Structures are given as structure tokens and as C-alpha cells.
Amino acid sequence: MYHGTSKEAAKRIRCDGFIPSNDGMLGRGVYVSRNIQKASRYPLNVAEGDRRVLVLEVNVGRVKRIDRQRHPLQKTWHAAGYDTAWVPPNCNMVRRNQEEDCVWDPSRIKVIKCKGRRMYWAEDDMMGPRPPCLESYSEPANNSTYVMYHGTSKEDAESIKRNGFTPSEDGMLGPGVYVSRDIQKASHYPRNVAEGHRRVLVLIVNVGKVKKIDHQGHPLQKTWHAKGYDTAWVPPNCGMVPSGLEEDCVWDPCRIKVTSSHSKPVNNSSYRMYHGTTKEAAESIKRNGFSPSEDGMLGPGV
Template identity: 40%
Template sequence: MPAKLVQFSGWEAVVEKQIVLKPGQAPRGRQGYTMYHGTHRNSAQAIITGGFRPSAGGTLGPGVYCSRNIAKAQGYPSGCPPGEHVVLLLKVRVGRVKKMDGQNLAMWHSWQQSGYDTAWLPSTVIGHEEDCVKDPKRVAVIGIAHCGDPATKQALEKLISQQRQGAESSGQGNEQGAMGRCKGCKMQSPIGHSLEVCWGCGATVCPFMDKHRRPGK
């Protein structure tokens, strides 16, 4: 019997149990992680409304600094009065991660040019683990983890809710990284989904869709 040419176009996914990593464990693959960022209350408001702006420098070079250890975030910014200090709760899509230690000192400020999305500094190096994310769009504010002033905390949480509702109503949740419903997989996403074009049928698809088949198949 002659062999038939079969063209594959689509997929069906099986979702495994999510793995939750502790702060001392290395980030894996392209997962999204809960992280923290310490800042002044005025800066917190600007970040919530306009997104993160990468720092010009730092231990790991320019980027957005955050940590899976809230104690690390609580130490920043130094000298900030307790009532004006805020720790933002984040969802971070780490992408390709480079582990930094004493074996690769030369890459501490050149990892971005080597195709990495995030640099990870383990707690064994500096006491508390630290991450530097190249692209601010990979970082989304989803809540307030700590705030010394209850009124400020309430105001910032209301602002986060307003930003989320605005993104949902305008359909820009995926581009801005705010909580919105993905047009492809219909999931609520705080870190954004990158929509792609199926090479088989030309339809716009999301990698997180549990199933996609060519029309008529």
C-alpha cells in the first residue's frame, strides 16, 4: 500500500501539574514566576500606570531588578521611610535564563548580548537571590505585597484594578502585560501571550491554546 503524505498542522496539549520553585532554585524554561520589587510609593504609582523602565545599570547591568525573595525587595530603595515604602507583587516571564556566579564573571554585564532574557544571581552569591530582566514587557504588576501605609496600599490596589479593567475593555491586555483575556486561548493572563500565525492554515493562534486544528480537519 503506497504511503500517504500527511501534513501536520495543529496540536493537542496535555497539561502537567505546575511546579512551584523556591527562591533558591534556578528558574526553568520559559515559565512565569511570582517575584517582588521594592520601590517608593510615588514610583510605584508610575510603574503601575506606565510600566517598568529598565535601570541604567546595577549588579547585572541594565534591566528590571526583582527577586522571588520578598526580604530582598524589602531592602529597596535604601533609606525609604516605612510609610512610603512599597513592595510590588509581580508576575515575571523569565524567558531564557543565565545563571550568574563566580565561574562566569565576564558575562555579568554582557549576558543580554548573548541572547538571554533574564540573569539570575543565586542566594549563595549575595545572600538573597536576585533577577535582572532585560525586557520590561516580561514583568507585570499584579498586586501590592507590602506597604507601610494602609491608605497608600488601598489606593495603589485600586489603581491596579483600574489598569486591569482598562486593559480588558480595550483588548490591550496582552500588549501591556496587564491582566486581560487572551484572544487566542481565552485565558486570563497577567504576563501576556504572544500570538503567532499557524504555518499550516494561516490562522492566528496562541501557544497556550490546548488544541488547534486546520479548518475542515
């Protein structure tokens, strides 16, 4: 789970643990969420650059669902024998309709790490297993060029398009620019930015000399560039990240060219897009082309 706090309070919590708030929507307790977007907006009275998100491991104990205002146990759930109160998403208890949890006993919470405002890709991928794109199964060939993707905020996308990438100082593969041939991977970042404010940059990447890093603790996991490699590649489904999606780290930003940003489509432009279908229908489409659906939210079409 996650808890948003100030830079100073984050240090205190990591040293001394949580102090439950005296009151709140769910009464006394420590307020947390499984939604990092929820946590990243707090505290509301702290400037964004001074906020921190604590990544937590929480043993929730016995849970009580509180799904409406004035629930009979809204603030008395602990007295009724529960350890955690849970507000489900989209129940109109909170603005933005994101889930919220209140844990009575701080000893149920363990701080794993602290994230700053910029959350670059790292080993703490929280998406859960997803099917990788087909291209990402093949190892990038040395000195080849690929279409790749990078997820970022709307503001940072404009900065990158003007000035180029600034490599992250560290991450699962050490310093570099983190990208992927799998758009699913890129589209979930940054986690501390609301979905409507994210952008996916479409890139042309010359990977140079590539090193495959396929397990945690690999001897070159963070030192591949010192051994003469230009890109580190984490293949899909190798156990390096829970999502099972491929990840690449490019040492030199000059190897990366931004071609476009996924946001509002521009009239008369061409884009790479995706269509989900069955195995059998995919073969039919490849042979015969698409047949428009007869109806849908936007009417007939593909």
C-alpha cells in the same frame, strides 16, 4: 557609613576629602551614620533631587557613646582621647531617633562611592546574611512564569503601575529591571526612602531564557543579554551579595506584569503572606492547619 551632602559638595569631597564642620550637636568633626535613611535626608536646605549620599569606609578608632543631651563629654570627647562620638538610636538625642556618629579626623574616612537620589539594587547590598526563601534556591526554568517582587517608593510604585518599569541603566548585572523571588530582598529597598513610604510591588514575570551568574567577574555578568538571554539570575548564598538573597535582572520590562502593591490590605482581597515557625511546627501546620494563638497584641488569631 554614609554622609548626605549636595551634588556639588560630593564632587569636592571626592577630590579633596572631608573638611570637618566647626560645630554641631557633638562639636567639631565629620558627621556620618551607619543608617542610610539618616544620611539621605541631608542637607536639609538642598532639594531632594540635588542631594547625594556618599558611601564611606570609616576606621572609628576609640569610640565614646553620647546617649543624652548635656552629656559631660558631648562636645569634648576628643580632648578626652576619643576618635569618634556615637549617638545610639532611640536615645532622644536627635529627631527620628536614628544613630549618628562624629569622626574627629577626616583621614579616618575613605569615600567608596556616591549614590544619587534613586538607589537601584546593585552589588552594595548592606543587609547582612539572611535566610533565603525556599523558592529562590531553585534555578528559574527557561520560559517559565514566577511571582517576584520589586521594592520602590510609594510615588514610584504608582508610576510603575500606570506606565510600566523603566530599566535601570546599570547595576551589578548591567541594565535591566531588578527583581527577586525573595520578598525579604525587595522589602529593604529603596534604602533612601523611609520604611513607611516604601512599597513592594508583586509581579508576574516571564523569565524567558535564563543565565545563571554565580560569581563576581563572571564573563557574562553584564553582557548576558547580548548572548541571547532574557533574565540573569544570581542564586542565593553564592557570594555575589552580602545578604545571600537571590536577585534577578530582567532585560525587557514587557516580561513583567504588576499584580498588586504591598501597602494597606484591601477588604475582601487575597494576598500572599508569610508565617515564621519552627521546622516541627511547620510540618504540623501543613498536616493539620493552623491553631490560632490564644492571645497577642491583637488578641486571639493567626
